[in-house]
Amino acid sequence: MSPAQETLLRRVEKVDGGLDSQDVATSLGVDHQAIVGAVKSLLALGDVISADQRSSKHWELTGEGCEIAEQGSHEARVVSSIPEEGMPQSQLMKLAFGKVGFSKAMSNKWIRLDKGHEGGPRIFKTVEHLEDLVRDKLLLVQKGQASQLEEKEKNELKKRKLLSEVTVKSYWITKGSCFSTTITKQETELTPEMIASGSWKEKKFKPYNFEALGVAPDCGHLHPLMKVRTQFRQIFLEMGFTEMPTNNFIESSFWNFDSLFQPQQHPARDQHDTFFLSDPAQAHEFPQDYLERVRKVHSEGGFGSQGYKYDWKIEEAQKNILRTHTTAVSARMLYKLAQQEKFTPVKYFSIDRVFRNETLDATHLAEFHQIEGVVADYGLTLGDLMGILHQFFNKLGITKLRFKPAYNPYTEPSMEVFSYHEGLKKWVEVGNSGMFRPEMLLPMGLPEGVTVIAWGLSLER
């Protein structure tokens, strides 16, 4: 404990109410800041003392003010320095208080100036006894009796830079609930030594500040969007869906469009919408008999379809692109399924990147993640598709769904999935779905009667 703390505690002990830190400093003849320091360190020990901050204002003389209080105002000193026979103006002006005192004494009519006097202008005093009011007022302030002066007077003196108003911050110190003149230093933390010796039982511990935040843990984080991907993956796995190999960003137009019965003049196949590749520009290997069936169903029809009746070109199908949807992979998987000796029902899913030729802005990305689910089995119905979508979205916490008829070149029927957004209070589109067209499935060689239901949504949405 420092001597200042000790003295302070003794003083507090003696008084009944409390005391002001400023008064303590004055009476001890020490700097006020030293007392403030002692107050603060005592406060940190807990409830030894309590202290309320208060501030008071009082008037003080400035340096010039002190000089005047001691020697009189400038104008009074001018008068007293002039002898009976007067004094040349130039000589008066050489005195330290000359200039200021001259003009004030003139306006008080304590002196007069004889400009025509031989040997230059000369000054004579006109009064014998004068009352130096300025000095009297300053003396009052110096004695601590500033309250006897009127505000107007104080402000005028302040304007003349003789007085200044000072704000003093001090503490009103009273005894705390655990007041004692002997204090022990509080420990900040428990140490192994305290535990070993048992000394913690006697120690006082500094209270924690529970308002503060903790230290951030030193750890890494997963990307939020990838965390959502993990959740979707989990949902599909829970529902018995097998993951498709979507690790092929570059795809031929054949698998991306033609195999899905998307005609070659379809706007989605425009340069504006799809990234085409210049290197490697073309795919060079296709299952030939399947390719022939695809050509035929587009250009002539078949499998119960009229077809699109246009001149289907292999050159268009060969063009390599950055896949525009993961359905290109679903097509490859369904074709592979059709090559099995015996059809087995499947449930597939994928979540991976797809690409669109967009200029980036707040609502458009050139690449984003598509989530896709596919079920192939005999006799699946539209009711099945809606049922499975319900279960899927239920797992996401989306329970209110409704379906809008839509158009999609490779599904028929096609349905847009809307869910009711409680926050926005309206129906918002959350995904797209449908049953793959027979013109897509039958050329692959899937048995008649097998239907394939599918849906897709965007991870970023």
Added chain:
Amino acid sequence: MPTVSVKRDLLFHALGRTYTDEEFDELCFEFGLELDEITSEKDIISREQGDTKAEGASDVILYKIDVPANRYDLLCLEGLVRGLQVFKQKMEAPRYRRVSPASSEPQRLVITEETTAVRPHAVAAVLRNITFTQERYDSFIELQEKLHQNVCRKRTLVAIGTHDLDTISGPFTYTAKPPGDIRFKPLNQAKEYTAQELMSLYKTDSHLRHYLHIIEDEAVYPVIYDSNGIVLSMPPIINGDHSKISLNTKNVFIECTATDLTKAKIVLDMMVTMFCEYCEEPFTVEEAEVVYPDGRTCQYPVLYPLTITLHESTEHIAQLLTKMCLRSEVMSDGEQIEVEIPPTRSDVIHACDIMEDAAMAYGFNNIPRTTPRTYTIANQLPLNKLSELLRQDLAAAGFTEALTFALCSQEDIADKLLKNISETRACRISNPKTAEFQVARTTLLSGLLKTVAANRKMPLPLRLFEISDVVLKDESKDVGARNNRRLCAVYYNKSPGFEVIHGLMDRVMQLLEIKPGQGNGYHIQAADDSTFFPGRCAEIFACGKSIGRLGVLHPDVINRFELTMPCSALDIDIEHFL
């Protein structure tokens, strides 16, 4: 998805009742349409050009309705109203009939050999004794524009020309001539131009300049003349002024020239079926005869309904289909339904399209929801399973996951990493809109360094990783390229921290249960790589194979990514560990 805008009051008048906005929105939803926006001309102008310009513009309420891309029969007020009225069972689906002219020969359009080189197909028809009003006329012009933008693929596949038949006289000739030999007064111009002059005139036309490229470089341009040598049109660019239609036109000659005959037939059917209700004898269309260079003749429009037999058998389905403009009858065997597809429904090409309509008529949301009984066992893709496991552990090791674009500029994967583009095996995009998408990335490193640059303000050190695919050219694949799964991590701090990134690699190997050592273990040995600071790069070997590199990045690489601190990096191919 095309958007059709119709005047609300006109629409309600035609539908015979009014709806609240919500009711109409609901009706659209059921019918597969979307009420996209409720607005007015005034609103649109004030939004696009400011309030002052909008003053005096019409404030008649407009409904903007999104129509499915394959329903060309809903692209105008007439078609929308007909579709909705039949759907609500307020009217019966009309039967469209092709008729011969009462007293004379049909109009003839003769196609000459020369067209083969540029635009070989043409079809035609006549709307006889039609009555236009301002609204009908506007809708007629608007429909042509909508068809041009959609099914006609911006006039490349089909171009439509409509003419006042009373100003011209058949037979008409569809031929092709050198541009210098074609001379006529085009629509809304005061004088005659040659085709060459027209092409330069329209270079600055905000609307027509988009179509010039279709024939610009051809040796001959398509052109249609009447028997007096008057030019009807120079498809697909512009019609002649002489035969233009007006509000007073009574008889309309419609021609469609095309590079795709199927589409031309569809477009002609749409034009006539939509507007023949305004003819003196509604829903009839006067035929025109097209004569081919080889002498064959054909009557148009086709209009014949297509018949599809459904192997379904309930009376109910037949009723539902009738609601969708598809006249249906249960056949005598009681097990099949014969469905008549009107010419307006060119989107119906398979029985499945009909079943969709039956479902729509029934109401998608009225169908009971069932659970398929398909029993399957789920499997994860091994590569993704491995990636998921590693991601978790890298985050636990104090590194933060980044997600970066798979497409980037050539500079990002070559110059900035002090590599030559030729050694990267990068796949190149032919039509990027910006330089940000020139190539598919061949490394994850540049994406991570860009992420560091974007997060320079964050407290040091920055520890980032990504596990994702890069794309490499590979001749052995059908498309000539393959993805490759990589793990990349960077450590960015006041000191390079090679030991940190090295420690991370040790941790990855520990997780993969590969022990340090030669042979079946892993080890690193000094390597030269221009991306790294000389003497501060090592190649990583696992089970005898080189799987990647780690080291301290070259100061020039740091500078080129606009970074200021030393940085170490790890880049490995994880497909070896499957």
